[in-house]
Amino acid sequence: MADFAAMSEQHFLDLPNSPVNQADVLILPVPHDATVTYRKGTAEGPAAILDASEQLEFYEEDARWSPFEFMTLAVLEEIRCRPDEAQADFHARLKQSVSVMPENNLFIGLGGEHSITPDMLFARMPGGGTVIQIDAHADLRQQYHGSIYNHACPMYRIQEQGYDLIQVSIRSLHEQEAELINSNTLITTFFDRDLQKQENWEHLLETIAALSGPVWLTIDMDGFDSALIAGVGTPQPGGLHWHQGISLIETLMNNKQADIRGVDILELIPEPNHVSDMMAAKLVQKCISFWGKSMGFDKRQKLGAQTRINDE
């Protein structure tokens, strides 16, 4: 297990990787792009996010600290579908790989397409819990193009297992998905248009602040405004502003009753101008910063990853 991380040649913020069982943050690249239906390229997402992270400052301006003065991290060796590997076998292997990782850390999966979320989530919170999904699409199709592993289906697989689901920024769905939302009391959907009203936005943040128990946050990049994030495969007009996304993450990470079992950031297609890549990288940084500050890691000794390099 310990040399899992040592084998990885990828880095976040250009920082040194710690052994997996000593890292406060685990970042798993999953460059998987098997079923995307419109524009391809999500397999390049994880590497683009890690590349863009080199341009971030160590100082995180919202929580006003440098998380990696105090925290360690490990970018894990990526998990990708082998040539000729069946989709079911790949997804089972991904779940198995994540299930044997140490648990006392912040886990962040980088996609890749949205089909990878159930595997990581089932591995990290097998006993149930709440899933917060930022997404333009409901992703509640039972199957699509003949596969339950299509990127239109992950939230169906999750609600089917009895997890509570909170959907945010939804603005495109099939009639059957709308019927499922109406009939399944485990699903709470905050439609994008409704979130334009301040009272509904505040209700969403209050809902997140009141969560308890295991929680997973899945961020499909198309949940954000496509004028801001052009680098997605299935763009939809409307969507969250940057600062709304940050407020949501901050509210979740500051909720001490919530046990954050993992985050995933998915469906990025890198863009030549790097705006979308940078935004995804900065979302990773915000998750780490808010979570670490909430855990009180700023009171630790300064023995983090950043103290092992010279950033001048």
Ligand SMILES: [Mn+2]
């Ligand atoms: Mn999605």
